[in-house]
């Protein structure tokens with residue numbers, strides 16, 4: 001190990017002591033005597049060294065105190081090398097900033113170990129002060145797991161966005177955490193004690209979106225036997241989160257724009273105008289800009305929603321977070337299912353890292369959930385992961401794994417074919433497959449399929 005570099009200082013009265021003491025040999029310590037300062041009031045200039053050793057006798061206590069008060073030793077810790085001092089004198093030096101003390105007559109071994117320890121502590125302190133400051137993220141943001149720079153940069157903006165009452169458009173592929181992000185904005189805002197209401201516009205049949213958002217009057221449809229207030233009324237005072245806002249039909253977009261501009265709306269079939277004090281956050285996983293170009297999304301509404309924006313990166317662009325996220329989900333599901341699963345094998349991590357994650361964090365979450373359930377021991381192995389395009393092939397998997405994998409592949413293929421047949425219309429695709437629209441939608445999201453790609 002490199003020697004600890006020490007400068008040794010003493011008052012002019014102790015020049016001889018300085019010379020004698022500095023000429024002693026200490027293994028692992030390099031002593032550099034520092035010319036004593038004739039002016040006791042002026043501090044000895046700092047010099048690059050690991051530790052400052054300050055020789056102090058009873059007669060030079062005042063000088064030593066002045067040196068410590070003046071801080072001329074720079075950042076390096078000071079060790080008082082004492083001769084004839086009482087305990088309370090030493091205490092006084094420590095109180096003024098000396099890091100340690102050693103009696104002048106002490107042996108080499110004691111001095112060397114103390115100096116090593118001080119240097120290590122000092123290096124640690126320097127490294128910590130050079131490290132970027134710990135992210136001052138609010139605990140509410142801790143649900144959003146991730147350390148990668150492109151992700152953290154977006155998270156860091158959330159407290160500022162929360163402080164404003166303007167609209168925020170949250171962009172990102174499916175499963176990247178847009179809703180979690182919107183929730184954080186709401187719960188950090190002054191509206192936190194008021195309702196949080198989320199609605200997925202893509203999951204609602206287009207003819208029902210407007211009524212769902214703004215309610216309807218009695219008799220507005222044949223089945224509308226009762227007046228019904230919509231989600232906008234439910235969100236009064238709070239935040240309204242419109243997920244997949246790009247799937248909103250153009251007619252409803254006009255109503256939403258009025259709602260944003262005037263804070264007013266009319267329930268379907270009603271002549272009465274209602275007022276609502278609601279902040280609107282919106283999310284889109286598509287290219288909303290190109291929908292504007294194509295005339296499928298109102299430009300004025302786009303600008304209104306997009307006053308502030310957040311753009312969450314897809315998981316494939318923050319793969320350095322994969323181990324952190326995987327262990328997070330592993331721990332969570334092991335706790336939920338009361339399973340003693342606490343590790344991911346290296347092969348399992350490699351398998352996760354080789355996959356492209358079109359469904360992003362949500363897909364990873366589902367994958368780890370299944371893995372915890374399927375896993376037999378304490379470690380999740382590569383074979384416990386049901387991921388499509390397994391390079392292992394089915395033949396070498398246990399039956400239950402091979403079956404789960406085949407089901408995954410089938411679901412994806414089936415949903416994609418139905419969307420192709422129905423030109424991306426979820427309602428029609430759900431009907432054609434004999435499934436509830438919501439259940440069909442869940443499958444679309446689970447596999448990270450972009451339904452808009454199939455629209456004509």
Ligand SMILES: Nc1ncnc2c1ncn2[C@@H]1O[C@H](COP(=O)(O)OP(=O)(O)OP(=O)(O)O)[C@@H](O)[C@H]1O
Nearest residue numbers: 143144145174175176177178179180285361362445
């Ligand atoms: N950074 C993250 N840390 C922990 N969990 C996350 C993170 N991002 C997403 N998730 C989890 O992934 C799932 C999907 O998240 P969320 O619903 O917020 O995504 P989304 O982008 O709104 O998806 P979609 O566009 O499909 O609605 C949730 O269960 C959420 O808890």
